[in-house]
Amino acid sequence: MFDQSTLTYKLEFSIPFQNESQSTIARNSLSPDPILKPDELNVTFSSKANVLNILFEGSSDKVIRVAANNVIENLKTVIECIEVFDQH
Known part of the structure; x- marks a missing residue:
């Protein structure tokens, strides 16, 4: 288990x-990818609505x-698919 207090940098979109x-759909499409280095990054x-x-x-x-950068590229693909x- 890692110490989450080492993750001091934050960015929110x-x-x-x-x-x-x-x-x-976007949340479910993006969230399954596992984090390769959980001691360095948490996403x-x-x-909501x-x-x-x-x-x-x-x-x-x-x-x-x-x-x-990686998430934005994947999000672009998700948006294009949507x-x-x-058809909503």
């Missing part, structure tokens, strides 16, 4: 979607930057 269903995905919240907690700004397949 709040991304609004058109509806709650879309924010839930929490949550959704139509907003997806992503909290990054890391041991350095570089760790958070790399993780956030645009094509979600």
Whole structure:
């Protein structure tokens, strides 16, 4: 078990979607990926109403930057899929 107090750097995104269903789809699509170095990074995905919240907690700004960049790329793909397949 690692000491979470070493994760002193934080970054939070709040991304609004058109509806709650879309924010839930995005959360469920992004959250299954395991963190490779949990002693250096923790990423929490949550959704409330139509907003997806992503909290990054890391041991350095570089760790958070790399993780956030990866999540943004994956989020782009999720949004493109929602645009094509979600008929709400």
